[in-house]
Amino acid sequence: MRVLITGANGFVGRQLALQLLSQGSVRGCPIDSLLLLDTQLGGFPDDPRLRLYSGSVTDAALIRRVLADGVDIVFHLVSIPGGAAEHDYSLGYQVNLLASLELLDQLRNKCCPPVLVYASSVAVYGAILPARMDETAIAQPQLSYGAHKLMVETALCDLARRGEVDGRALRLPGIVARPWQPNGLRSAFMSDLLHAFADGQTYCCPVSPEATAWWMSAKCCVNNLIQAAELEGLAQDTERVWQLPVLHLSIAQVIDALAARFGEVRRSLINFAPDSDLQALFAAHPPLKTPRARAAGFNHDGNAAALVRNALNLPAKQRRAP
Amino acid sequence: MRVLITGANGFVGRQLALQLLSQGSVRGCPIDSLLLLDTQLGGFPDDPRLRLYSGSVTDAALIRRVLADGVDIVFHLVSIPGGAAEHDYSLGYQVNLLASLELLDQLRNKCCPPVLVYASSVAVYGAILPARMDETAIAQPQLSYGAHKLMVETALCDLARRGEVDGRALRLPGIVARPWQPNGLRSAFMSDLLHAFADGQTYCCPVSPEATAWWMSAKCCVNNLIQAAELEGLAQDTERVWQLPVLHLSIAQVIDALAARFGEVRRSLINFAPDSDLQALFAAHPPLKTPRARAAGFNHDGNAAALVRNALNLPAKQRRAP
Numbered sequence: 001m002r003v004l005i006t007g008a009n010g011f012v013g014r015q016l017a018l019q020l021l022s023q024g025s026v027r028g029c030p031i032d033s034l035l036l037l038d039t040q041l042g043g044f045p046d047d048p049r050l051r052l053y054s055g056s057v058t059d060a061a062l063i064r065r066v067l068a069d070g071v072d073i074v075f076h077l078v079s080i081p082g083g084a085a086e087h088d089y090s091l092g093y094q095v096n097l098l099a100s101l102e103l104l105d106q107l108r109n110k111c112c113p114p115v116l117v118y119a120s121s122v123a124v125y126g127a128i129l130p131a132r133m134d135e136t137a138i139a140q141p142q143l144s145y146g147a148h149k150l151m152v153e154t155a156l157c158d159l160a161r162r163g164e165v166d167g168r169a170l171r172l173p174g175i176v177a178r179p180w181q182p183n184g185l186r187s188a189f190m191s192d193l194l195h196a197f198a199d200g201q202t203y204c205c206p207v208s209p210e211a212t213a214w215w216m217s218a219k220c221c222v223n224n225l226i227q228a229a230e231l232e233g234l235a236q237d238t239e240r241v242w243q244l245p246v247l248h249l250s251i252a253q254v255i256d257a258l259a260a261r262f263g264e265v266r267r268s269l270i271n272f273a274p275d276s277d278l279q280a281l282f283a284a285h286p287p288l289k290t291p292r293a294r295a296a297g298f299n300h301d302g303n304a305a306a307l308v309r310n311a312l313n314l315p316a317k318q319r320r321a322p
Numbered sequence: 323m324r325v326l327i328t329g330a331n332g333f334v335g336r337q338l339a340l341q342l343l344s345q346g347s348v349r350g351c352p353i354d355s356l357l358l359l360d361t362q363l364g365g366f367p368d369d370p371r372l373r374l375y376s377g378s379v380t381d382a383a384l385i386r387r388v389l390a391d392g393v394d395i396v397f398h399l400v401s402i403p404g405g406a407a408e409h410d411y412s413l414g415y416q417v418n419l420l421a422s423l424e425l426l427d428q429l430r431n432k433c434c435p436p437v438l439v440y441a442s443s444v445a446v447y448g449a450i451l452p453a454r455m456d457e458t459a460i461a462q463p464q465l466s467y468g469a470h471k472l473m474v475e476t477a478l479c480d481l482a483r484r485g486e487v488d489g490r491a492l493r494l495p496g497i498v499a500r501p502w503q504p505n506g507l508r509s510a511f512m513s514d515l516l517h518a519f520a521d522g523q524t525y526c527c528p529v530s531p532e533a534t535a536w537w538m539s540a541k542c543c544v545n546n547l548i549q550a551a552e553l554e555g556l557a558q559d560t561e562r563v564w565q566l567p568v569l570h571l572s573i574a575q576v577i578d579a580l581a582a583r584f585g586e587v588r589r590s591l592i593n594f595a596p597d598s599d600l601q602a603l604f605a606a607h608p609p610l611k612t613p614r615a616r617a618a619g620f621n622h623d624g625n626a627a628a629l630v631r632n633a634l635n636l637p638a639k640q641r642r643a644p
Contacts, residue, residue, distance in 0.1 A: 089430075089484070093427065097423075098423075101419075101420075105415065108411075136460075138458075138460070141476070141479075141480065142483065144480050144484065147476050147477065147479070147480035148480075150476055151473040151476050151477065154463070154469050154472055154473050154476070155469065155473065157463075157469070158463065158466050158469035158470075161464065162411070162466065
């Protein structure tokens, strides 16, 4: 089994690569080669199954070299984040849209369609969400990032219908807890809050305590990406886009879980200065029902305590911090 | 005012070009230059306002030359029809998707966003239509043609939201009466029926008399395209896609109108041999309500008699044929 990860050096990509190396097989077959593609790659274990390709996903000739010996499963994760893509439209257009279309085009294979797992995003829905949402909610992107994700979903569904690429698109919520760094993600505050609390640092939260958002840990996300690859026997005309289940939590609920883990005293380190843009984009997310995704084996973290544990890679049981 | 038509040699493009030359102005300003782009161009009047560009819309350098002196309004009509694009995927992908994206990208202009009227299609809905439809129907394309149209709609809405292209997409039904010729359009039978009856020829109709489809004449379509360009003061976040009003007529109703125009005796020249594929794709169209499009000034032909008259360029009043 030959498996490719684009954006393999990213926050989710790296954890996915390590998980695949660790479990050693997917879709019932051993992973012989794990091909990693990213602009820079470093810090991966010395494993004979790894093939590292440093370069841009926008380099069509590089993609041809990567795919030259065939590929069975592709996890297409690379993307310019929403805020950065909105600011530098051309970069987002090249990476998020054109490179994805080129990759899909190169993957077309009627005889033996490769499995493609595509990391789409809840950004496809736009900022105006219904009061109660389910998997039939209409996509009306309000960022170029979301528009391009939606377009790639449409292309993926078309090639699946044609039997040329066995695509599966997952709409991901904000994934936590990303490392502290400027990353162009408008949802970065969700990760920053977790890190700050865990590290006992003061933090000024840019949304209110009542703000409700959709949460998922990277660990849970990786499990869902692999589950997407595992799905067997999808008909060509099966709906190929799944909204992942999400934990629908207020900032206050997340802080409660953090306080239960790290101590009540740290609550005082968090203060609030809501930013109207962020509040509008991320902080009024409604409940989201996903029975179809649940039936396909996709899950969220379970509860706020598990989210905190998974997101910060904490052991399952730990003595209360002093 | 500089106006560009892509696909200007096509069935609709040619009539649009002649109408624009005839009316001489659009959006309240005289048309100084009418730029026509198509793979071949011929038979246009000798008019000093015309600029002919022969070549492919997939030639990005040609598009740059066409747009070099700026453009105020673009009618982007060129496309590989649904049947042909399904058969030759790569051609449809290059023309219907990539060339459209490249054109949109070249049109981006924050200072003075050009008006772009895009000919989208009812093919975006796919074959499985609800029993009663309105403008909120979900797009689930079942042909690559429809998938690519939907993707370009998404791109157009994104660039409108960004204030870089003042886009307006119209979802067109099958347009009649196209000339007799193999053109890769699955809906060609709708035109063929009209021509056959008008010419007094026998015709074997590939859908049943009860089959209901959506109809519009090229004349009506041209009026709608121009109306789309005329819309003033659209906010950036206004919904930029309109489902055009359509005449919802059975084949029997169209034949009744043809018989009223050309004589009852010709009914006997039409027989029926329904093709299951065509029947599924075109012959079970539900009623379609379009109050939003109506409010924006878009119209269908009015009734079956007017459709026949407009589609065949007949005078408004005519003595009954013998």
